Amino acid sequence: MSYQARFKVWRGDAGGGGLVDYEIAVNDGEVVLDAIHRLQATQCPDLAVRWNCKAGKCGSCSAEVNGRPRLMCMTRMSVFAPEETVTVTPMRAFPVLRDLVTDVSYNYAKAREVASFVPPPELGPGEYRMKQEDVGRLQEFRKCIECFLCQDTCHVVRDHEENKPAFAGPRFLMRVAELDMHPLDAADGAGIDRRRAAREAHGLGYCNITKCCTEVCPEHIKITDNALIPLKERVVDRSYDPLVWLGSKIRRRGARP
Amino acid sequence: MATGTDPEARAAAGGDPAGRGVHHAARAAIPDPHLRRDRWWLQPAVTVAGLLAFVAYSTWRAFAGADYYAAPYVSPFYSPCLAENCESMPAGADWEIVGGWWHLSPALLVLIFPLGFRLTCYYYRKAYYRGFWASPPACAVPEPHRTYSGESRFPLVLQNVHRYFFYAAVLVAGVLTWDAVLGFRDEDGAWGHMGLGTLVLLANVALIWAYTLSCHSCRHIVGGRLKHFSRHPVRYRMWGWVSALNGRHMLLAWASLVSVAVADLYVYLVSSGAFDDPRFF
Numbered sequence: 444m445s446y447q448a449r450f451k452v453w454r455g456d457a458g459g460g461g462l463v464d465y466e467i468a469v470n471d472g473e474v475v476l477d478a479i480h481r482l483q484a485t486q487c488p489d490l491a492v493r494w495n496c497k498a499g500k501c502g503s504c505s506a507e508v509n510g511r512p513r514l515m516c517m518t519r520m521s522v523f524a525p526e527e528t529v530t531v532t533p534m535r536a537f538p539v540l541r542d543l544v545t546d547v548s549y550n551y552a553k554a555r556e557v558a559s560f561v562p563p564p565e566l567g568p569g570e571y572r573m574k575q576e577d578v579g580r581l582q583e584f585r586k587c588i589e590c591f592l593c594q595d596t597c598h599v600v601r602d603h604e605e606n607k608p609a610f611a612g613p614r615f616l617m618r619v620a621e622l623d624m625h626p627l628d629a630a631d632g633a634g635i636d637r638r639r640a641a642r643e644a645h646g647l648g649y650c651n652i653t654k655c656c657t658e659v660c661p662e663h664i665k666i667t668d669n670a671l672i673p674l675k676e677r678v679v680d681r682s683y684d685p686l687v688w689l690g691s692k693i694r695r696r697g698a699r700p
Numbered sequence: 701m702a703t704g705t706d707p708e709a710r711a712a713a714g715g716d717p718a719g720r721g722v723h724h725a726a727r728a729a730i731p732d733p734h735l736r737r738d739r740w741w742l743q744p745a746v747t748v749a750g751l752l753a754f755v756a757y758s759t760w761r762a763f764a765g766a767d768y769y770a771a772p773y774v775s776p777f778y779s780p781c782l783a784e785n786c787e788s789m790p791a792g793a794d795w796e797i798v799g800g801w802w803h804l805s806p807a808l809l810v811l812i813f814p815l816g817f818r819l820t821c822y823y824y825r826k827a828y829y830r831g832f833w834a835s836p837p838a839c840a841v842p843e844p845h846r847t848y849s850g851e852s853r854f855p856l857v858l859q860n861v862h863r864y865f866f867y868a869a870v871l872v873a874g875v876l877t878w879d880a881v882l883g884f885r886d887e888d889g890a891w892g893h894m895g896l897g898t899l900v901l902l903a904n905v906a907l908i909w910a911y912t913l914s915c916h917s918c919r920h921i922v923g924g925r926l927k928h929f930s931r932h933p934v935r936y937r938m939w940g941w942v943s944a945l946n947g948r949h950m951l952l953a954w955a956s957l958v959s960v961a962v963a964d965l966y967v968y969l970v971s972s973g974a975f976d977d978p979r980f981f
Contacts, residue, residue, distance in 0.1 A: 459729050510735030510840055530735050535840075538726035545728075574930040598836040602721035603848045626928050648852025653826050655839035668916070668946065672822050676863075676920035683860040 476515035491542035502590030593656035610646035613656035740838035765805035770971035914945035
């Protein structure tokens with residue numbers, strides 16, 4: 444079945460813009476990105492849209508469809524009634540460049556602030572051996588395609604631009620959790636305290652675990668339950684639990700020669 | 701391409717004049733604070749209604765100080781009973797630790813622990829931050845607050861005491877388990893009895909345990925804090941079990957909230973003489 448679907452697409456740039464009405468032919472089995480491509484091919488050759496794989500794996504075509512952060516390539520047109528108007532806007536947490544394209548460099552800046560994996564000094568290249576049970580929970584986090592929808596929907600920065608310097612966002616707090624759980628990460632020996640950094644440098648305390656990051660993740664990563672809350676508990680171990688603090692002091696003293 | 705809404709015009713059209721949040725000058729110029737058309741308000745509204753109903757009921761019952769014991773059943777709101785003004789509960793958790801100076805309802809002494817456990821619970825935090833504080837009311841729907849510091853400062857930084865309330869909740873659940881076992885005695889203390897109340901208390905304590913053990917702090921303490929699961933196979937196995945429960949934490953939070961109110965209501969109705977406990981044997 445084909446029909447003429449009604450769309451409102453945001454057109455503009457940093458200087459201003461607005462929602463513009465379009466009618467676009469849509470066929471069975473198509474997704475929102477197909478319609479946007481047809482719009483670009485038939486009516487608006489200057490429409491800016493970022494995309495690559497059209498398979499939900501590159502994380503490029505992030506946008507907001509009817510107000511919800513989504514990958515355009517993974518949003519089927521069949522979920523909308525034919526008479527419904529579909530509104531497509533760029534992600535609203537980031538500066539807009541043009542039309543549906545935003546400047547996501549905030550995320551790259553935050554990525555650089557996370558201390559990298561520290562290789563264990565006693566192992567050389569090719570000598571890493573890890574058991575599946577030790578890396579299973581990290582592999583969930585490695586599914587991340589860096590679409591930044593979680594960063595876009597997180598109200599800490601979406602509703603408060605002023606929090607951006609202090610808050611890394613769910614994607615990069617998940618990266619900190621991944622490294623802190625990594626069985627071979629030797630950050631402690633290198634003087635890097637990932638838990639303290641999560642609290643002080645990456646703003647973990649700003650997260651109020653309202654799970655919007657989990658709701659929008661196209662890879663269905665349980666960001667809040669499996670990364671952010673475990674990281675909060677690890678920070679509690681380090682910073683807020685006097686019993687754990689006392690136990691670690693006693694163990695450290697007992698370990699001295 | 702400009703179609704007539706520059707940042708100043710956006711403010712005039714209903715956008716935030718201060719340019720906060722989604723109306724920040726660098727972001728796409730869209731006057732509407734959000735464009736969601738689904739019933740995003742339904743979930744926080746239901747949450748608020750459910751929590752308010754429980755708060756109203758539990759406040760009434762906690763301050764009542766009466767009709768909480770109908771041998772052999774005791775209301776979960778009043779167990780353990782720590783003051784001298786408790787009713788006598790043979791073999792029950794009638795401990796009178798606090799002494800005779802306490803003249804208010806004895807429930808108030810013990811409810812602070814399960815209340816603290818639920819108030820600092822990661823699921824309930826999400827529920828009331830969204831429902832009561834609108835922070836945010838729903839995903840991609842702006843919150844109304846001008847500033848936000850989350851749980852990084854006092855008083856919300858105190859949410860980090862959750863694990864201590866977890867320890868207390870385990871003790872309370874242990875006492876409630878004993879109360880449920882006492883449901884197999886009749887009103888004269890002889891074993892070999894079972895009534896509808898016994899089933900109600902058993903179902904309640906099962907849900908209380910499931911909720912308590914599915915807690916995120918429990919998951920962390922049991923094994924989540926480890927770096928090498930392979931060196932701790934028993935804790936890894938337990939972590940897997942708790943993780944399975946943890947996936948249903950929201951469901952268990954609501955189920956146990958309802959069950960504890962139902963168990964209290966049942967004891968209240970039997971104790972106040974509204975009906976007699978149906979006896980199976």
